Amino acid sequence: MTPGFRKGPTLWDGVLITVFIVLTISVAMMMGSPDPGSVLEVKTLTEEVRIPLDRDGRYAVSGPLGTAFVVVEDGGARMESAPCPLKICETMGPVTKSGQTILCLPNRISARVLGKVPVDAVSR
Amino acid sequence: MRSPGKLATLSMLICSAFALASLERLIPNPVPMVRFGLGNIMTLTAFAFFGVEAGIWVTGGRVALVALIWGGILSPTAVLSMAGGAASLVAMIAVMKLGGRFSLFGISVAGAYAHVLAQITVASTLYVRSLDLFRILPFLGATAILTGLLNGAVAQILVSKMETRLKPGKRGREPSDFAF
Numbered sequence: 001m002t003p004g005f006r007k008g009p010t011l012w013d014g015v016l017i018t019v020f021i022v023l024t025i026s027v028a029m030m031m032g033s034p035d036p037g038s039v040l041e042v043k044t045l046t047e048e049v050r051i052p053l054d055r056d057g058r059y060a061v062s063g064p065l066g067t068a069f070v071v072v073e074d075g076g077a078r079m080e081s082a083p084c085p086l087k088i089c090e091t092m093g094p095v096t097k098s099g100q101t102i103l104c105l106p107n108r109i110s111a112r113v114l115g116k117v118p119v120d121a122v123s124r
Numbered sequence: 125m126r127s128p129g130k131l132a133t134l135s136m137l138i139c140s141a142f143a144l145a146s147l148e149r150l151i152p153n154p155v156p157m158v159r160f161g162l163g164n165i166m167t168l169t170a171f172a173f174f175g176v177e178a179g180i181w182v183t184g185g186r187v188a189l190v191a192l193i194w195g196g197i198l199s200p201t202a203v204l205s206m207a208g209g210a211a212s213l214v215a216m217i218a219v220m221k222l223g224g225r226f227s228l229f230g231i232s233v234a235g236a237y238a239h240v241l242a243q244i245t246v247a248s249t250l251y252v253r254s255l256d257l258f259r260i261l262p263f264l265g266a267t268a269i270l271t272g273l274l275n276g277a278v279a280q281i282l283v284s285k286m287e288t289r290l291k292p293g294k295r296g297r298e299p300s301d302f303a304f
């Protein structure tokens with residue numbers, strides 16, 4: 001090897017990986033356990049609507065790529081059909097707990113579950 | 125510096141990185157948002173053989189090719205991929221500059237973790253505008269450590285296999301030194 005690295009995992013690799021593991025676990029602990037959600041906050045580029053999760057229904061949400069359908073049932077929400085190419089958002093649901101989010105980046109839609117008291121301290 | 129052999133090897137690494145990244149997009153992904161980052165194997169190999177500059181070329185070339193061929197240059201996917209690529213380069217170079225204490229394993233894990241961190245940060249500032257996305261950091265971070273170790277292992281195997289076949293600089297830099 002021209003610049004030359006050590007072979008195999010070294011002690012320092014172990015130290016580095018331990019640091020990352022500790023960081024990961026501490027972030028996980030900081031999050032705490034989420035409380036059950038009550039409202040779904042759907043944001044698009046142009047509008048922002050809140051949908052109660054205790055009432056079942058099917059809602060049309062429009063983004064730059066077209067119309068996506070958000071389905072609310074059994075206290076949770078999921079993206080039923082989306083016009084985006086990869087359909088990642090359809091696999092992200094159902095979301096039920098506060099803080100859980102369904103994202104559709106291509107269609108610029110985000111749907112976030114809010115808790116009992118929707119405090120909006122972190123969002124801008 | 126720019127010998128035909130080095131140029132050819134570097135081009136091959138960029139193409140392999142692009143091929144691996146493409147393969148990763150084509151195979152169905154069981155868990156959303158989790159990527160193996162197979163293309164990084166080639167960046168690690170470039171670091172091991174030719175140094176920092178070559179690694180930057182391989183990552184830059186891969187990200188540019190993927191953006192050009194698979195999706196718009198300014199699409200959210202491409203922007204996230206560029207941010208991740210840049211951050212992982214910075215982290216990997218930083219780890220390498222710490223001296224010869226780390227192997228490809230440590231460098232790879234640092235790159236993978238920085239990639240995840242940068243993507244979450246950019247996605248939450250540019251596209252989501254809330255900090256909720258950081259909730260998936262523990263999951264993605266743990267995945268990054270695992271995939272980083274795997275990629276580091278593969279890169280190390282590749283480097284030792286290539287070392288026995290091409291030995292740059294042993295008898296000057298003749299093209300025959302690079303023959304496979």
